[in-house]
Amino acid sequence: MGVAEDLAYGQKLLPWFAGFLQALYAEGKSRKTFAQYRDHLWLLGGTIISEVSLYEEYQDDPLEKLREAVADGSILPDHYDQMTQAELKAFERTCRRFEKYLGKKRPDEAE
Numbered sequence: 159m160g161v162a163e164d165l166a167y168g169q170k171l172l173p174w175f176a177g178f179l180q181a182l183y184a185e186g187k188s189r190k191t192f193a194q195y196r197d198h199l200w201l202l203g204g205t206i207i208s209e210v211s212l213y214e215e216y217q218d219d220p221l222e223k224l225r226e227a228v229a230d231g232s233i234l235p236d237h238y239d240q241m242t243q244a245e246l247k248a249f250e251r252t253c254r255r256f257e258k259y260l261g262k263k264r265p266d267e268a269e
Contacts, residue, residue, distance in 0.1 A: 163216045168207050170220040175199045178259045198252035201235035202227060208236060221260070228257040 182195055206223050210216060215223075227233040231250050238246060 161211070164207050164211050167210050167216055167220065168203060171203050171206065171224065174221065174224055174260065174263075175203065177263070178256055181259060194248060195252050195255075198235075198249050199256070201249065202233065202253065202256070205233055205235050225257070225260055228253040228260065 178199070179192070179196060182192055187195070206227055210218065210223065231253060233253065234246075235241070235249055238249075241249070
């Protein structure tokens with residue numbers, strides 16, 4: 159954990175997260191809602207990087223990893239067992255919304 163490869167892989171996820179957050183900002187989300195989405199993306203990214211690191215999948219396409227992770231609620235954040243049901247549902251809502259955002263984007267459209 160924390161190796162250079164993890165950092166490099168995480169940086170490849172950032173354009174997709176930034177684009178999603180910019181879209182939410184443009185919609186005029188409240189600060190609280192925006193912060194919740196941001197925090198959930200942080201959890202999502204950390205979970206993806208943990209899996210990539212564990213299975214040494216650094217060569218895998220970051221966009222495909224993102225799409226797989228949010229497809230049909232297929233990923234749970236690290237330490238999900240310490241989250242309340244309401245927190246888990248909010249995380250799942252973020253993933254569904256992010257999945258819709260990714261579905262509208264082509265791989266070459268990262269902002």
